[in-house]
Amino acid sequence: xxxxxxxxxxxxxxxxxxxxxxxxxxxxxxxxxxxxxxxxxxxxxxxxxxxxxxxxxxxxxxxxxxxxxxxxxxxxxxxxxxxxxxxxxxxxxxxxxxxxxxxxxxxxxx
Amino acid sequence: xxxxxxxxxxxxxxxxxxxxxxxxxxxxxxxxxxxxxxxxxxxxxxxxxxxxxxxxxxxxxxxxxxxxxxxxxxxxxxxxxxxxxxxxxxxxxxxxxxxxxxxxxxxxxxxxxxxxxxxxxxxxxxxxxx
Amino acid sequence: xxxxxxxxxxxxxxxxxxxxxxxxxxxxxxxxxxxxxxxxxxxxxxxxxxxxxxxxxxxxxxxxxxxxxxxxxxxxxxxxxxxxxxxxxxxxxxxxxxxx
Numbered sequence: 001x002x003x004x005x006x007x008x009x010x011x012x013x014x015x016x017x018x019x020x021x022x023x024x025x026x027x028x029x030x031x032x033x034x035x036x037x038x039x040x041x042x043x044x045x046x047x048x049x050x051x052x053x054x055x056x057x058x059x060x061x062x063x064x065x066x067x068x069x070x071x072x073x074x075x076x077x078x079x080x081x082x083x084x085x086x087x088x089x090x091x092x093x094x095x096x097x098x099x100x101x102x103x104x105x106x107x108x109x110x
Numbered sequence: 111x112x113x114x115x116x117x118x119x120x121x122x123x124x125x126x127x128x129x130x131x132x133x134x135x136x137x138x139x140x141x142x143x144x145x146x147x148x149x150x151x152x153x154x155x156x157x158x159x160x161x162x163x164x165x166x167x168x169x170x171x172x173x174x175x176x177x178x179x180x181x182x183x184x185x186x187x188x189x190x191x192x193x194x195x196x197x198x199x200x201x202x203x204x205x206x207x208x209x210x211x212x213x214x215x216x217x218x219x220x221x222x223x224x225x226x227x228x229x230x231x232x233x234x235x236x237x238x239x240x
Numbered sequence: 241x242x243x244x245x246x247x248x249x250x251x252x253x254x255x256x257x258x259x260x261x262x263x264x265x266x267x268x269x270x271x272x273x274x275x276x277x278x279x280x281x282x283x284x285x286x287x288x289x290x291x292x293x294x295x296x297x298x299x300x301x302x303x304x305x306x307x308x309x310x311x312x313x314x315x316x317x318x319x320x321x322x323x324x325x326x327x328x329x330x331x332x333x334x335x336x337x338x339x340x
Contacts (some may be wrong), residue, residue: 133273170307178303180306183317184308209281
């Protein structure tokens with residue numbers, strides 16, 4: 001289903017992941033989050049931006065275990081744990097945050 | 111499914127070897143193998159990857175696919191370490207035949223002689239070929 | 241006649257058979273995994289140099305780049321072409337045989 005943001009139309013797949021990751025812009029994340037009744041805070045953005053950098057570097061969306069570990073390394077232990085990440089992204093940190101970041105669904109997520 | 115649940119599979123740890131023998135873009139084997147390895151990593155097994163024949167080309171540095179309109183997945187081999195896939199082996203005979211050296215690869219690998227590679231395969235419990 | 245070869249010389253014998261059956265003066269274009277045959281320092285280099293004596297050898301640049309190889313590593317006597325050059329070769333020759 002396409003998403004309308006700032007007068008532009010963004011194609012998504014059947015699960016709502018952005019079709020072309022190069023089209024991504026921050027407002028798109030805000031709109032996607034709003035549809036999930038989620039208001040994006042700085043803490044959310046930290047993870048979203050982290051995921052975009054990760055994808056840029058490795059060309060994959062990380063599995064949740066890998067994301068948790070990598071966040072811990074970069075942002076500290078109090079953020080690198082599933083409790084913290086699930087509180088931010090209750091639908092699953094890898095799945096939900098990847099979607100807002102415009103990435104494909106993490107490999108291995110069903 | 112909760113993303114953590116995938117990891118809660120109990121059971122014993124087995125030695126898995128993925129044998130990669132195809133060049134990266136001419137067929138889909140290389141990419142498929144990489145995806146299976148990443149998915150399989152959630153099950154926390156003892157994983158090794160061997161690169162043999164044209165499989166050694168998968169690791170070649172400097173891949174740039176924008177003119178052929180395909181995804182360059184070579185950076186993903188550098189993420190394997192974070193998935194606890196740390197044992198990457200290259201067959202020396204295959205590497206030499208293609209005029210490649212260890213410095214040509216995107217990740218650190220261990221180069222094995224024919225005898226060592228044969229030994230490695232003998233030592234596995236499950237071997238998956240791509 | 242233009243021959244195209246898209247298989248790695250290390251994996252399939254497509255290139256060997258192409259070389260055996262292509263007449264002197266014909267054009268051979270290496271594409272996709274076939275481009276590995278055009279690179280210096282491999283086990284097939286000598287064979288390619290010999291073929292360059294009586295055949296016109298070409299290799300597709302974008303496929304070289306995709307595989308992390310460099311046009312500077314191409315064996316002397318093999319001409320690098322882009323997609324436009326591929327089209328020209330197909331147009332210049334009366335027929336194309338694709339060795340798969």
